[in-house]
Amino acid sequence: MYLPKHFDESRDEELLRTLAAFPLGTLVVNGPNGLDANHVPFLVDEASHSPRRLHAHVARANPLCTEARDGDEVLVIFRAGDAYISPNWYPSKHETHRAVPTWNYRVVHVHGKIHVRDDERFVCGVVARLTRTHEAGTGSPKPWKMTDSAPEYIDQMLAAIVGIEIEVTRMVGKWKVSQNREARDRIAAAQALRERGEQVISGAMLE
Secondary structure, three states: OOOOHHHEEOOHHHHHHHHHHOOEEEEEEEEOOEEEEEEEEOEEOOOOOOOOEEEEEEEOOOOHHHHOOOOOEEEEEEEEEEEEEOHHHOOOHHHHOOOOOEEEEEEEEEEEEEEEEOOHHHHHHHHHHHHHHHHHHHOOOOOOOHHHOOHHHHHHHHHOEEEEEEEEEEEEEEEEOOOOOOHHHHHHHHHHHHHOOOOHHHHHHOO
């Protein structure tokens, strides 16, 4: 990934916070049939710190389960918002007429080694943690839990998936949020985005 220094986000705690807030990752593998991508919600394993690990699950029928070799290098891409930026929003443009459109975004690239975990205890634990995490964000007074369904149904569903573990080797963050513009341009563009209902990138531009 092309990463000019002024767009580099290397704070570990900020990258982890972003993964938690935007958990749907694009898992890219280079298998026997070439590059392939799967879109999977991930969790950071809080029990592991060195090396850090990401956990997820995929359908047993997914070719990834048989094509990914243990320890293969993979890339997981997390997108944390994006938005088109019009030069008309920059005050400086109307003075100098030296501005062009761009696209702002935040992404985290997680590089690591993949391990397919086909054991019931691991898979059940991943599903339980994913459920607790995301049900908590629904605002429901009675969040759904696995025991709400019949045990035989849950067993059937668990048998149809396998666990995925990514042993993280490095994380790279790119925050392209107009840091290369003067403050008045950045603030005006963020306000223009907010007026159009875009909150994620506009908020990042004003941090």
